[in-house]
Amino acid sequence: MYDKDIRNDEDMKRRLIEMAKEKLQNSYAPYSNYNVAAAALFDSGNIYTGVNVESASLGMTICAERNAIFHAIAEGERKLIAVAIVGGTNRECNEYCVPCGACRQVMRDFGDKESMIVLSAKTPDDYLEHTLDELLPYSFGPEKL
Amino acid sequence: MYDKDIRNDEDMKRRLIEMAKEKLQNSYAPYSNYNVAAAALFDSGNIYTGVNVESASLGMTICAERNAIFHAIAEGERKLIAVAIVGGTNRECNEYCVPCGACRQVMRDFGDKESMIVLSAKTPDDYLEHTLDELLPYSFGPEKL
Amino acid sequence: MYDKDIRNDEDMKRRLIEMAKEKLQNSYAPYSNYNVAAAALFDSGNIYTGVNVESASLGMTICAERNAIFHAIAEGERKLIAVAIVGGTNRECNEYCVPCGACRQVMRDFGDKESMIVLSAKTPDDYLEHTLDELLPYSFGPEKL
Amino acid sequence: MYDKDIRNDEDMKRRLIEMAKEKLQNSYAPYSNYNVAAAALFDSGNIYTGVNVESASLGMTICAERNAIFHAIAEGERKLIAVAIVGGTNRECNEYCVPCGACRQVMRDFGDKESMIVLSAKTPDDYLEHTLDELLPYSFGPEKL
Numbered sequence: 001m002y003d004k005d006i007r008n009d010e011d012m013k014r015r016l017i018e019m020a021k022e023k024l025q026n027s028y029a030p031y032s033n034y035n036v037a038a039a040a041l042f043d044s045g046n047i048y049t050g051v052n053v054e055s056a057s058l059g060m061t062i063c064a065e066r067n068a069i070f071h072a073i074a075e076g077e078r079k080l081i082a083v084a085i086v087g088g089t090n091r092e093c094n095e096y097c098v099p100c101g102a103c104r105q106v107m108r109d110f111g112d113k114e115s116m117i118v119l120s121a122k123t124p125d126d127y128l129e130h131t132l133d134e135l136l137p138y139s140f141g142p143e144k145l
Numbered sequence: 146m147y148d149k150d151i152r153n154d155e156d157m158k159r160r161l162i163e164m165a166k167e168k169l170q171n172s173y174a175p176y177s178n179y180n181v182a183a184a185a186l187f188d189s190g191n192i193y194t195g196v197n198v199e200s201a202s203l204g205m206t207i208c209a210e211r212n213a214i215f216h217a218i219a220e221g222e223r224k225l226i227a228v229a230i231v232g233g234t235n236r237e238c239n240e241y242c243v244p245c246g247a248c249r250q251v252m253r254d255f256g257d258k259e260s261m262i263v264l265s266a267k268t269p270d271d272y273l274e275h276t277l278d279e280l281l282p283y284s285f286g287p288e289k290l
Numbered sequence: 291m292y293d294k295d296i297r298n299d300e301d302m303k304r305r306l307i308e309m310a311k312e313k314l315q316n317s318y319a320p321y322s323n324y325n326v327a328a329a330a331l332f333d334s335g336n337i338y339t340g341v342n343v344e345s346a347s348l349g350m351t352i353c354a355e356r357n358a359i360f361h362a363i364a365e366g367e368r369k370l371i372a373v374a375i376v377g378g379t380n381r382e383c384n385e386y387c388v389p390c391g392a393c394r395q396v397m398r399d400f401g402d403k404e405s406m407i408v409l410s411a412k413t414p415d416d417y418l419e420h421t422l423d424e425l426l427p428y429s430f431g432p433e434k435l
Numbered sequence: 436m437y438d439k440d441i442r443n444d445e446d447m448k449r450r451l452i453e454m455a456k457e458k459l460q461n462s463y464a465p466y467s468n469y470n471v472a473a474a475a476l477f478d479s480g481n482i483y484t485g486v487n488v489e490s491a492s493l494g495m496t497i498c499a500e501r502n503a504i505f506h507a508i509a510e511g512e513r514k515l516i517a518v519a520i521v522g523g524t525n526r527e528c529n530e531y532c533v534p535c536g537a538c539r540q541v542m543r544d545f546g547d548k549e550s551m552i553v554l555s556a557k558t559p560d561d562y563l564e565h566t567l568d569e570l571l572p573y574s575f576g577p578e579k580l
């Protein structure tokens with residue numbers, strides 16, 4: 001069980017960014033050459049990784065963040081604590097990769113909007129940090145249905 | 146050509162909300178019974194409407210906002226000025242329907258993040274108004290690819 | 291009301307293909323340069339058109355066929371009779387554009403699998419014709435939910 | 436490395452179906468109560484599992500098959516050999532779950548259309564077996580882009 005405050009847990013933040021970076025080589029983006037990887041921490045303390053996967057039918061493409069989250073749910077996780085994202089054109093990591101709107105929406109299904117955080121990282125020491133509510137304010141969530 | 150400042154154009158805002166309301170009966174949401182309609186103004190001055198359409202393969206579902214925007218693009222539009230959204234469970238319109246993250250992302254493809262606005266409306270006189278940048282801050286857009 | 295047998299209605303097939311071709315210029319595919327347009331006939335006798343629209347978040351991309359169908363549903367249609375598809379790299383129409391699996395699935399929501407047809411066309415006189423059941427056999431449809 | 440002919444490998448088919456069944460409890464389908472799980476074999480011999488995950492924004496929903504495949508790609512796999520699918524309303528497994536069109540399309544990105552197989556199973560001994568080409572004939576694949 002992960003019971004720390006992720007906002008102050010620099011070790012975990014570094015670890016998430018490093019785990020995302022390790023997976024970046026597996027990104028499958030033959031059409032855009034825009035490669036992304038993500039690592040997602042759940043309340044069990046387990047970390048799940050994902051990469052973007054593009055399809056020849058472009059609309060079937062999945063982002064790295066959702067790939068990691070969906071896999072975690074399949075493993076029985078339900079409560080998302082943090083997501084780290086790395087990437088860029090040709091895996092260069094020279095920009096801060098922010099999540100697209102669709103990924104922010106899926107984070108909203110499993111994360112607490114005030115406490116869940118997203119790290120958009122160049123390196124383990126150089127990242128932007130946002131809460132989910134900062135990225136998807138005035139959001140539509142599961143409580144509506 | 147629409148050349149007014151939508152922020153101050155109360156007549157147009159009312160018209161968008163009314164046009165969305167008129168289409169709400171066509172919403173196809175047999176699985177969730179959560180019905181939504183949208184009207185989108187483009188810089189030509191033309192308004193395009195859409196509703197949510199659910200598929201038996203739920204992931205193939207489209208929201209009202211994207212339905213309206215995608216149709217407008219097919220008609221040759223490229224510059225989005227404003228979107229009005231109405232709806233709720235069983236078409237009741239007793240809540241402010243905010244756009245999901247995926248729709249915010251597609252708005253970002255065609256709207257200016259500072260000036261484009263989204264109206265989440267109960268009635269033509271009762272609505273929330275947000276700029277795209279307020280709904281999708283720190284966004285990922287077409288300039289990245 | 292359209293009450294002919296589309297399988298034998300060569301005039302309508304030509305018209306659908308021509309209407310798709312007319313919209314192809316509006317295809318928005320800046321990332322793949324693979325441009326597609328579609329025209330969909332519903333049982334009202336009305337024809338609706340669509341193009342593919344790509345998003346910077348590639349997974350938010352929509353195909354031409356679904357764009358046309360979703361717009362028709364928003365206009366109150368519910369029964370799909372036929373879809374014509376044209377396109378190719380740089381709008382060249384020198385191949386037969388078959389629908390992707392996602393579009394075949396959405397056709398299944400609104401079309402009869404035995405009688406609905408798909409035309410993958412190069413010209414109004416040169417096309418492949420398939421029933422929905424030929425394109426999506428052993429399908430999963432709305433009767434399951 | 437998996438070097439057998441999956442068509443004749445009854446042990447592997449049973450194992451795939453059993454592994455899918457074990458994950459079915461993790462399916463997250465609060466809106467449809469239609470629960471599905473899948474297990475995907477790649478040419479490394481490794482098996483990856485997934486479940487369907489529904490989002491409050493229904494269009495962000497992912498199917499079990501794509502969840503399993505996308506995770507495998509993130510782990511470095513590229514060549515899909517077989518997918519087993521189980522499920523149904525309230526996890527009952529009393530029907531043969533065939534893949535939706537979108538999942539068939541993503542299988543086409545990574546599977547050989549003649550040799551890749553899909554098992555739609557009720558039990559390890561009671562299943563339908565199809566090649567990808569039988570499920571998605573006249574398909575659109577990566578060779579087009």
